[in-house]
Amino acid sequence: MKYISISFFYLILLCKVNGQTNLPKPTKAQLAWHNMEFYLFMHFGPNTFTDLEWGHGNEKEEIFNPAKLDCEQWCRVAKASGAKGIIITAKHHDGFCLWPSKFSKHTVRESKWKDGNGDVLKDLSAACKKYGLNFGVYISPWDRNHPDYGTEKYNDVFVKMMTEIFTNYGPIWELWWDGANGEGPNGKKQIYDWARFKKTVRQLSPNTVIFSDVGPDIRWCGNENGIAGTTNWNTLNTDGFEPGLLAPTTDTLNAGNVNGKYWIPAECDVSIRPGWFYHKAEDDKVKTPEQLFQLYLKSVGRGANLLLNVPPDGNGLITKFDSAALVGFMKLREENFKNKFQFDGISFTKNKRFKYSKKLFDDNNQTFVRVRGSKENRIRLYYKTGAQINCIILKEFIKKGQKINSVKIEYFGWGSDAGIREVKSFSTMGSKRIITFPRINAKHIYITLTSLKAAPVVSEVEAYLIDENLIEK
Template identity: 25%
Template sequence: MKKISLRFLLAILLLSPVMMKAQLKSAATPLATLQQQFVDLRFGMFIHFNIPTFMDQDWPDPEAPASIFNPAKLDCNQWAATAKAANMSYGCLTTKHHSGFCIWDTKTTDYNVMNSPLKRDVVKEYTTAFRAKGLKVMLYYSILDTHHKLRPHSITQKHIEMVKAQLTELLTKYGEITALIIDGWDAPWSRISYDDVPFEEVYRLVKSLQPNCLLMDLNAAKYPAEGLFYTDIKSYEQGAGQHISKESNKLPALSCLPINTAWFWKTNFPTTPVKDPAKLVNDNLVELNKVWCNFILNVAPNRDGLIDDNAVAALEQIGKLWKPQGQLPVLPAGETPIISSNLAKHQPSNSSWSDDMNIMDFANDDDFKSSWQSNKTVKQPWYEIDFDKDKSFNMVTILEDGNNIKKYHLEYNENGIWKPLAASKSEGRLKIHRFDRVWGNKVRISVDECSAAPAIAEVGVYDERR
């Protein structure tokens, strides 16, 4: 039998009756409403269960055979009952982790659960079990895929087609998906950029398949806490040192933590104490909910496909200590997520006088931890992006290192003439300007008033589809 190309498969999926039904469903709920509904869910279960479960590793050999995936007593109903006992409101399952093994019946690759001894669609069993308990369903999906060689400097168009085809399967075969959690994409450790695998194309595909599915990327290691860059929900991985500000957060957020010492099951888990239920409730769940942050606690099923007794007991104790108390306060009004490519990234730049260690290219190097800083003696600092030709754009973002710029104005150059853009309006470090599309070959930020030498961590110029 000839292999079906991924491009052909994607075309078939997009024309399928299930797909058409998804596209013809009621109009999309406003994003702000979906974000509020997400934080109101408060508490859920992350379920890391995949090939790593059977290798005592979180990052297993990408060539591990499908034959090792053999959870002989798999019972997703036990997972759902345990989540319900903890007063959780949803689950999220690792459909594909970084080593590329798919635990659903996919037509995109032979490296999947149907070619394992189990030969059962785990995603289907999970979604059915959780919905039977009245729990919402979310899915996790890794862009980084070491088995299929989808990794830095090796990405091809076929990889992008595979991603789209797999997401199409996941969002058309398993009913309503409340949220899709993406990982391994534009993180410092994965090094797969939003240009290598085009974020906006994937984002719009997800919304076309399920308009009310939130898409969140676990990218807080790179992007600033003040804005929704390439995600509908701001996410924080506590074990990686990412912690939400309990004083200043105003964004819909998610914080994740494993109840064990690692994400995937390890042979010592049954005899190693899990995290203290009272601390998980008082130090995480209660405190995070106060700042519009949903808490997702990872529970790793063992090689039989069951949650260990010590984790089950801890979750039952959590359910006795905590019960949801209705909706959270209304989220502050916020900016629409940024999903387009940054046209300013790595473009030639210029500026008023700055010391060499803080020179102009640090403000568009795609690194939010470096910055251009004006020499303190300059009275009217300016910073400029110089494109190689005219480009269309309709948004400019400025992220300060500090908060010293008090007044500024934006201009763009069209045919040698500088023209004004939107006047400053945003408060705080991150300033976002959306405006009607213009064409120009340069963008300039002129600082009119500052409390100290201004420093800019990153400038963004975008051409959003609207």
């Protein structure tokens, strides 16, 4: 009996190790980041006035003069779009600082704007607080202006610049590191001390999430088109990798690693215009609300976050073209996701039976059910009189890790649609999966979790009939 008990103990232990307890899980800060879903990027600096995308670093400071700069206008537009935060390019590759840094002579202090007394970070940080938006900062390690770039001294400079930002403009919700690494004014490239950079941020602001190709908290999605992988794991193996040229392949960044060691979810960056900085010639090339909705389905709808760049113009304002597209985008989301179907019954397999549960449609991401079937792990939606739908939203309870590898959606139809028919199969669920398909008339809908890493935990199931023209293309 003693040997049986010992064997049973080790069997349970083995199941835990292989099944659930060793899965990577998000931190509290990462969970809060997942809930952000959509926020704005602001590329702003000398390039706004020179019509360049990558400045050379030798631009005269006096060219930066946004005479009508209004960060509160940025925040009003962000709120009207449903964005929950703003990330500003505090220092792009040209080295120009949007704050009067003590460690550079290429800053707003040397510009004509406000006679050298302006501070974009101060203004935007205050405006974000006023409008209830999270404030984030992009800072490029590459500096095509600083004389110390390409020497060990520059790593000290970069650390001091980050310290200024966190000390004077916090709290900072997300820090964005660009991995670009080119030559400085002395013709040399810099060896970045990424470990020191990370340690500095952790000491200054432990709750800030750090973005780069490889995190450590948020990863690049592998493209600048705003599109996550159709398979999107929140986990990634990063040992031996660094941001930039030493990052994993773009395919790996797009999909993540199914058995990744670390929780590093994907962020999808894309510009509302062809370029990242403002160019007047692109005023008629702003993405339409419908195009933005498609990007939403392929980013947030695949368990990633959407970072949409909206560049201010030379006056320091978001143009009417961009703001109109953003408001239209918000209107499409509101109109199409406001009428959620109320199920007559929703249940899930537990052992050999379907068990009814309100937790799957209580609009609370903190409640969940464990779906456990004897042969199949399945959720069933029921409508007494049938329902026409073409969109289903599924949410995995990621606080316990990402466990669902693949899913199949089927329905039992009426009349000529009678019988069980497959609607769509797909891989990975994650924090939010939006599935669209041609409209069906269903009495029962079956959501089968066909491949699992561990016992699945589902938080929410929603069904909608959205505009047929907006179905994912």
